[in-house]
Amino acid sequence: MxxxxxxxxxxxxxxxxxxxxxxxxxxxxxxxxxxxxxxxxxxxxxxxxxxxxxxxxxxxxxxxxxxxxxxxxxxxxxxxxGLVKGTTTNTGATDHDKDEEQPTEWKLSKTDEEKIYEAYADKAILEIIPSSFEGYCIVKLQEYDGPLDPVIKVVDIGGLSVQEVAGAVTRKKILDWYKEQY
The missing domain is CATH 1.20.58 (Methane Monooxygenase Hydroxylase; Chain G, domain 1)
Known part of the structure; x- marks a missing residue:
């Protein structure tokens, strides 16, 4: 509608x-x-x-x-x-995992970038990479006081706040794309 x-x-x-x-x-x-x-x-x-x-x-x-x-x-x-489509099932995977998503070209908006910085305010953000799947980003993080050991997080920025991707299929697709690109 x-x-x-x-x-x-x-x-x-x-x-x-x-x-x-x-x-x-x-x-x-x-x-x-x-x-x-x-x-x-x-x-x-x-x-x-x-x-x-x-x-x-x-x-x-x-x-x-x-x-x-x-x-x-x-x-x-x-x-x-897509709150109706992205509901969580009993296995912890979202309905997005069931859909065959096609890679698309999209840009990260300023508000989405601010949401990421707000969500990870306690860590140093080294890089934010929009993935080929719209609404998902790869965020490289590091502790402020720790050694140089970046952690890679796959996040969904489509909602009101940033959420780490819990679905194994979607996470794997995005990480595979990241490994091919970088």
Whole structure:
């Protein structure tokens, strides 16, 4: 599913609530005074009533639009990370191991790079290499105080945080690719 229908519906309902609310606030604030023996009619607007009602309608509409944006954001995160496809099975391997992934050309974004630096803040990162499989990186790490003995980690950067790849098949594919390249 390309877009999220609930997010769209909430967005449009929020706009309708704001527009209709302002129109209703205007109609509720209009007061017609009949005065004098001739029955003269005078229409005035009660500004406190108008602003009170209009502000409530605008706030309600903005809340609905805000909820729609949250739903759209969650939907985009779900489609980006593939939470449904990447669920963990009882053996500890992910469903990604079952899929035959084809190598692709992709670039590491600044936010993904920041996630890696944040995840391994206690270690010296020597090199970050995007693998041929999108969403996976090879990270060379070393202890700050230890001897020069780099450790190679295969990480998945597709989620909200960096996770080491637990699936043996995916890990082996990426390490084989790394050994061929370097």
């Amino acid at each position: 390309e877009g999220n229908i609930i997010g769209r519906i909430l967005f449009y309902v929020g706009i309708v609530v704001m527009v209709v609310g302002v129109i209703l606030a205007y109609s509720m604030a209009n007061v017609t005074n009949y005065g004098g023996p001739a029955g003269n009619r005078e229409t005035t607007i009660q500004w406190p009533i108008f602003f009170h009602t209009a502000i409530r309608a605008v706030i309600a509409g903005l809340l609905l639009i805000g909820f729609s944006e949250i739903i759209k954001l969650l939907h985009s995160i779900n489609s980006k990370t």
